[in-house]
Amino acid sequence: MPWKNQGGGPWGSGPKGPWGTGPQPVGPRPPDLEDLLRRGQDRLQQIMPGGYFSGIGITLILLIVVALWLLSGFFRVQSEEQGVVLRFGKHVRTVDPGLNYHLPYPIETVLLPKALRVSTISIGMTLIDDPARRGRSIRDVPEESLMLTGDENIVDVDFTVLWRIKPNGVGNFLFNIQNPEGTVKAVAESAMREVIGRSDIQPILTGARTQTETTVQDLMQKTLDGYGAGIQITQVQMQKVDPPAQVIDAFRDVQAARANLEQLSNEAQTYANKVVPEARGRAAKIQQDAEGYKEQAVAEAKGQSARFLKVYEEYKKAPDVTRERIYLETMERVLGGSDKLIYDGGPSGQGVVPYLPLSELSTKKPPTTGQLPSGGTR
Amino acid sequence: MRSPVTGIVALLAALLVVIVGYMSLFTVQQTEQTIVLQFGAPVDVVTDPGLHFKAPWNSVINIDKRILDLENPSQEVIASDQKRLVVDAFARYRIKDALRFYQSVGSIQAANLQLTSLLNAALRRVLGEVNFITVVRDEREKLMGRIREQLDREAGGYGIEVVDVRIRRADLPEQNSQAVYDRMKSERQREAAEFRAQGGQKAQEIRSKADRDVTVIIAEANSQAEQTRGIGDAERNRLFAEAYGKDADFFAFYRSMTAYESGLKPNDTRFLLRPDSDFFRYFGNPSGKTAAETPAKP
Numbered sequence: 001m002p003w004k005n006q007g008g009g010p011w012g013s014g015p016k017g018p019w020g021t022g023p024q025p026v027g028p029r030p031p032d033l034e035d036l037l038r039r040g041q042d043r044l045q046q047i048m049p050g051g052y053f054s055g056i057g058i059t060l061i062l063l064i065v066v067a068l069w070l071l072s073g074f075f076r077v078q079s080e081e082q083g084v085v086l087r088f089g090k091h092v093r094t095v096d097p098g099l100n101y102h103l104p105y106p107i108e109t110v111l112l113p114k115a116l117r118v119s120t121i122s123i124g125m126t127l128i129d130d131p132a133r134r135g136r137s138i139r140d141v142p143e144e145s146l147m148l149t150g151d152e153n154i155v156d157v158d159f160t161v162l163w164r165i166k167p168n169g170v171g172n173f174l175f176n177i178q179n180p181e182g183t184v185k186a187v188a189e190s191a192m193r194e195v196i197g198r199s200d201i202q203p204i205l206t207g208a209r210t211q212t213e214t215t216v217q218d219l220m221q222k223t224l225d226g227y228g229a230g231i232q233i234t235q236v237q238m239q240k241v242d243p244p245a246q247v248i249d250a251f252r253d254v255q256a257a258r259a260n261l262e263q264l265s266n267e268a269q270t271y272a273n274k275v276v277p278e279a280r281g282r283a284a285k286i287q288q289d290a291e292g293y294k295e296q297a298v299a300e301a302k303g304q305s306a307r308f309l310k311v312y313e314e315y316k317k318a319p320d321v322t323r324e325r326i327y328l329e330t331m332e333r334v335l336g337g338s339d340k341l342i343y344d345g346g347p348s349g350q351g352v353v354p355y356l357p358l359s360e361l362s363t364k365k366p367p368t369t370g371q372l373p374s375g376g377t378r
Numbered sequence: 379m380r381s382p383v384t385g386i387v388a389l390l391a392a393l394l395v396v397i398v399g400y401m402s403l404f405t406v407q408q409t410e411q412t413i414v415l416q417f418g419a420p421v422d423v424v425t426d427p428g429l430h431f432k433a434p435w436n437s438v439i440n441i442d443k444r445i446l447d448l449e450n451p452s453q454e455v456i457a458s459d460q461k462r463l464v465v466d467a468f469a470r471y472r473i474k475d476a477l478r479f480y481q482s483v484g485s486i487q488a489a490n491l492q493l494t495s496l497l498n499a500a501l502r503r504v505l506g507e508v509n510f511i512t513v514v515r516d517e518r519e520k521l522m523g524r525i526r527e528q529l530d531r532e533a534g535g536y537g538i539e540v541v542d543v544r545i546r547r548a549d550l551p552e553q554n555s556q557a558v559y560d561r562m563k564s565e566r567q568r569e570a571a572e573f574r575a576q577g578g579q580k581a582q583e584i585r586s587k588a589d590r591d592v593t594v595i596i597a598e599a600n601s602q603a604e605q606t607r608g609i610g611d612a613e614r615n616r617l618f619a620e621a622y623g624k625d626a627d628f629f630a631f632y633r634s635m636t637a638y639e640s641g642l643k644p645n646d647t648r649f650l651l652r653p654d655s656d657f658f659r660y661f662g663n664p665s666g667k668t669a670a671e672t673p674a675k676p
Contacts, residue, residue: 089407090427148549150515153562175408177445177470186449186468190544197514197548227445227470227541246559250566257570261577268581272588279592283599290603294610301614305621308632312621315628323631330635331657339648342658 073104075112082115082170091171113174115165118234121185123192124158125239146244147193153201158240159213161188161220161233169230176228184224184231191219192236201243205251209238401434410440411476423476441476445541446486448493454551455502461510462554466547469497469529475537482536493533497543500528513548521545 076099077083083095085102086109102108124145125138145156163184165173177183195215196204204212217236224231243251315322406412406427414422415437424430425443432438448469455465471493473479483489504525505513513521522543530540550558622629651657 086408086427088405088427088429089410090429091408143547146549146555147547148514150511152511152514152558154550154555154558171408175444178442179447182447183445183470186447186546187544190468190546193545193547194518197518223542223544229445243562244559247562247566250563250570254566254570254573257573257577261573261580264577264581265584268584268588272584272591275588276591276595279595283595286596286599286603287606290606290610294606294613297607297610297614298617301617305617308621308629309624311632312625312628315632316625319628323628326632326635330639334638334642334647335649335657337645338642341648341650342652 069104071104073102073108075100075102075110077112080114080117081112082165084111084113084170084174085109086111091175094170111174113165113170115170115173118162118164119181121161121163121181121188122158122239123161123185123188124156144189145240147196149196149201149204150198151200154244155196155201155204156240156242156244157192157196157204157238159188159192159216160237160239161185162235162237163231163233166230166232169232172228172230174230176230180229180231183227183229184220184233187220187223188216188236191216191223194219205241205243209241213238398434402431403429404432404438405429407440409442409444411443411473413439413441413476413480415439420477420480425476439480441473441480442486443473443476445470445472448490448497450494450497450501452547453498453501455505457505457510457513458507459509462551463505463510463513464547464549464551465501465505465513465545467497467501467525467543467545469493469526469543470541471533472539472541473537474539478535478537480537489536489538492536493529493538496532497525497529500525500532500543504528513545518545518548 075083077095077097079097081097083100083102084091085093085095087103087107092108100110102110125140128137128139140156140158142156145158146154147157149155161184173180192212195212199208199212213236217233220233220236224233242248404412404414406424408427410427411423411425412430413420414424414432416433416435421436422432448471450467450469452464452466455463457463473489479489483492504521508517508521522545526540526543529543533540549555622633
């Protein structure tokens with residue numbers, strides 16, 4: 001519409017739009033709007049050829065309205081969305097992200113669920129905004145998280161369920177269940193309690209975490225498929241699996257006791273590792289001492305017998321003289337350094353009872369110098 | 379067409395056609411089913427979504443056909459072994475027969491009210507027949523199935539199909555929970571005490587074993603040592619016997635001499651000698667001949 005841009009051009013101001021072009025051939029100058037309308041009404045009443053022109057205008061308007069109406073059928077589907085097109089309320093097709101077209105309202109309408117996004121539901125805890133800590137903090141919801149185990153204990157379980165709409169299930173998701181999110185949560189709670197209820201507390205707390213997760217996931221999936229919910233459970237994550245707060249100290253004490261057990265036996269092992277090698281050392285010493293004794297004894301015996309034999313060899317050459325000599329030399333050495341009393345008791349040895357002050361003699365200790373070399377007999 | 383009257387008539391006629399047309403059409407949403415009423419009397423139920431025709435004077439009522447929620451508040455149920463349970467169940471149902479539903483209950487709210495009381499009754503009935511542990515552990519799924527069947531049968535009269543009943547929570551009441559906590563605590567304490575005792579026992583075992591090993595090692599070493607000493611002594615005896623056996627008489631003399639010398643130490647020995655002893659043989663008698671020759675001994 002180029003004349004619109006030429007405000008003040010030969011045909012006057014443009015805001016009349018295409019309407020204004022209708023009566024243009026009538027006069028050299030375009031009449032103003034009131035005038036045009038009045039004349040249009042006049043001509044309609046008089047059934048003049050001007051009515052014909054007016055009919056064209058209406059048709060044009062209608063065409064433009066129809067065109068705009070048809071154009072309103074274009075819509076954009078964001079990358080995480082899917083477009084679900086309804087014709088008079090009936091689900092007719094599902095379209096992928098990008099620019100798409102549906103027949104304009106009221107024939108067709110489109111719903112744009114975020115079908116590709118993974119949603120999260122937390123059970124046993126809620127995330128709350130905490131302005132004091134500038135972020136979100138987790139608040140426990142005990143009525144959701146405390147559950148009975150098969151051996152009549154209670155555990156505190158917080159878990160998270162990740163779910164998304166099934167690839168071909170967006171129709172089911174939208175049209176089959178009233179409250180998808182609430183249903184996922186209710187089913188999750190029910191499934192978790194069922195699984196926990198079948199198990200004893202000890203495996204839940206220790207080893208069976210992954211197994212519990214997959215069992216819950218399978219059970220949830222089965223239930224939701226039974227509803228035709230069009231929901232896929234992508235993951236069940238157990239966040240916290242603890243004994244309840246009231247008894248957690250007792251459980252920790254068991255851990256401590258277990259550690260104590262280890263510690264005590266380690267200490268004892270340390271003691272054993274110290275004492276036994278020491279004993280081996282002592283045993284080795286005892287044996288070495290014995291060996292030493294043995295060798296000493298043998299060596300001494302060898303030495304002494306060798307000495308004896310040497311002496312004996314000499315003795316054999318001159319027995320009497322040698323014997324006498326040895327005797328005298330020995331007596332010399334033995335008596336040499338000792339106190340001696342020579343008492344002549346007479347040939348009969350009777351008559352006078354000698355007085356021997358033995359006590360006095362024994363107290364008197366004369367310092368003697370002549371030390372005898374031991375075993376100095378030759 | 380050239381008269382203004384005909385133009386107006388035509389316009390009105392067109393308007394009438396549009397209005398009548400509009401009144402003869404209705405849409406059924408994907409999530410709904412529609413009852414067509416002719417002056418209040420139901421004439422048709424449309425479950426197929428899309429655009430449909432009806433007589434212009436008929437009216438329509440839309441009824442949800444999705445799976446609907448029924449949340450049941452917690453109930454205290456007594457199991458057959460007189461244990462109390464707080465049971466929180468939910469049901470999922472669907473309006474199967476829209477007409478019957480509309481006639482018997484009318485709205486979803488009213489239906490929820492009815493179903494809640496039916497569900498509670500079914501819960502109490504089914505769970506009251508079994509004991510506590512069956513509910514919690516053994517047959518939860520089977521029991522839920524039975525509750526669903528009963529509820530479904532009873533709700534059938536309302537045009538309702540019960541898709542599922544699930545026990546969400548089956549817990550002990552607060553005061554019983556406390557007892558469970560106490561029991562858990564005492565069980566853990568017992569376990570801890572057991573571990574500690576085991577620790578003491580194990581340590582004691584290790585220590586005693588070590589002590590025993592020490593005793594055995596030393597005893598074996600001593601035994602070995604005595605044998606070694608014995609071998610040494612035997613060798614010594616053999617050597618002495620071999621040497622001294624050559625002349626027993628000289629050995630006695632020689633050994634005596636050695637013994638005198640080492641046995642009678644100079645500083646702690648006093649001799650009381652008789653002059654007529656053999657040692658003094660020459661002591662006044664250079665010839666050295668005496669009648670009695672006796673060696674002097676203290």
